[in-house]
Amino acid sequence: MGLTTMFMVLLPVLGSIFVLKVPYPGKFELDAERANILAKFDDYYSGAVEWGAEQPSHDEANNKDAAERYFTLITDFFEYGWGDAFHMSPLKEGYSFKASMAYWEQNFALEMGLKPDMRVADLGMGIGGPLRRISEFTGANITGLTNCVHQVNRAKTITEQRISSQWHKDRCTYLVGDYNKLPAIMEENTYDAAYFLESLSHSENRVPPLSEARRIVKPGGIVAGWQWMLRPEFNYSDPYHMELKRGMEYGGGLRNLNKPSERHLEYEAAGLEVLGSWDMGMQAIERGWNGWWTSLTSGHDIPSTLTSSHFGRKLTMWTVWVLETIGVAEKGTLRTAEMLEHCGYSAAVAGEMHIFTPAWVTIARVPPAPKGE
Numbered sequence: 001m002g003l004t005t006m007f008m009v010l011l012p013v014l015g016s017i018f019v020l021k022v023p024y025p026g027k028f029e030l031d032a033e034r035a036n037i038l039a040k041f042d043d044y045y046s047g048a049v050e051w052g053a054e055q056p057s058h059d060e061a062n063n064k065d066a067a068e069r070y071f072t073l074i075t076d077f078f079e080y081g082w083g084d085a086f087h088m089s090p091l092k093e094g095y096s097f098k099a100s101m102a103y104w105e106q107n108f109a110l111e112m113g114l115k116p117d118m119r120v121a122d123l124g125m126g127i128g129g130p131l132r133r134i135s136e137f138t139g140a141n142i143t144g145l146t147n148c149v150h151q152v153n154r155a156k157t158i159t160e161q162r163i164s165s166q167w168h169k170d171r172c173t174y175l176v177g178d179y180n181k182l183p184a185i186m187e188e189n190t191y192d193a194a195y196f197l198e199s200l201s202h203s204e205n206r207v208p209p210l211s212e213a214r215r216i217v218k219p220g221g222i223v224a225g226w227q228w229m230l231r232p233e234f235n236y237s238d239p240y241h242m243e244l245k246r247g248m249e250y251g252g253g254l255r256n257l258n259k260p261s262e263r264h265l266e267y268e269a270a271g272l273e274v275l276g277s278w279d280m281g282m283q284a285i286e287r288g289w290n291g292w293w294t295s296l297t298s299g300h301d302i303p304s305t306l307t308s309s310h311f312g313r314k315l316t317m318w319t320v321w322v323l324e325t326i327g328v329a330e331k332g333t334l335r336t337a338e339m340l341e342h343c344g345y346s347a348a349v350a351g352e353m354h355i356f357t358p359a360w361v362t363i364a365r366v367p368p369a370p371k372g373e
């Protein structure tokens, strides 16, 4: 695309950002300089900015600090590109991007068997979009947790601004904390269910967060995951597969993506019984839906084409380049966009190759207490 065309596309975008006050990436001030956070984040991933660099090495903190930095950096990008839900979802012709996302959130809630007034934990809640919709749909009381203070602040602001019903507000609670060691307020055997919605694969070893979920959920209760996973077809000996894996791990703040058979062992090591496990992305395709990767390739509807599609991501990068150059967006915003591109590109290609899915569902349960207890 020539420079003139690029500016003709960019002008209305920049215009609407200023006129409509769109929360563009780099708008919200972070509690530390973006460029510094980015440098620290890059330290966690060898040769981070290079395509085809080494796989990330073992991290003693179970990737907790890297995930915190990553989400502090990218939350405004995700809000701009995806709205209040930071997950992928299959897409249906005739349904908007948002309606498609909400459909599968509800489907996940049904698979977990959530019911009115249940006490539920959402471990890795983002800015709480899925939590708010699932609590509204099921009537469950949901406590969300994330290790990113910026996200909890956004969740509280959005709840105040967009939720009018007190009934609904009363069912949404937000906490800052690490799911590897849950805050004391989340007591043992006090929840009916806990779920990780595209959050579990940010830890390198899934046993600690799953063990914490098992500890707070009552005997017989459900612990579920909707997870970024390699599909069984993924080949660890194929350098191209491994390059895509690394692109997703670096650009997605993830580590050690693994396959369902390996993940089941992690659930079992945490003392959970796996009841069911499947790729929701493929399940949706069988039902006639489009692959989740459409949002990353061609885009699904006008908003998603303008923000998350291949074209949309380029548009975001150009916009951010202009905003950073004229000093409106913080320094480091463009590099953050490039980092996300590692993830978007790699996930889309791996999805089309059927070697990866962001929507592997695992339903597990805490073993029921022996009779008489």
Ligand SMILES: C[S@@+](CC[C@H](N)C(=O)[O-])C[C@H]1O[C@@H](n2cnc3c(N)ncnc32)[C@H](O)[C@@H]1O
Pocket: 063, 064, 067, 068, 071, 084, 085, 086, 087, 123, 124, 125, 126, 127, 128, 129, 130, 145, 146, 147, 148, 151, 177, 178, 179, 180, 196, 197, 198, 199, 200, 202, 203
């Ligand atoms: C991809 S986002 C998904 C957010 C949300 N479930 C959604 O679908 O919108 C992953 C979330 O996991 C959280 N997370 C990652 N590591 C965590 C940790 N160690 N403790 C708590 N939350 C964590 C991130 O802060 C982020 O909110």
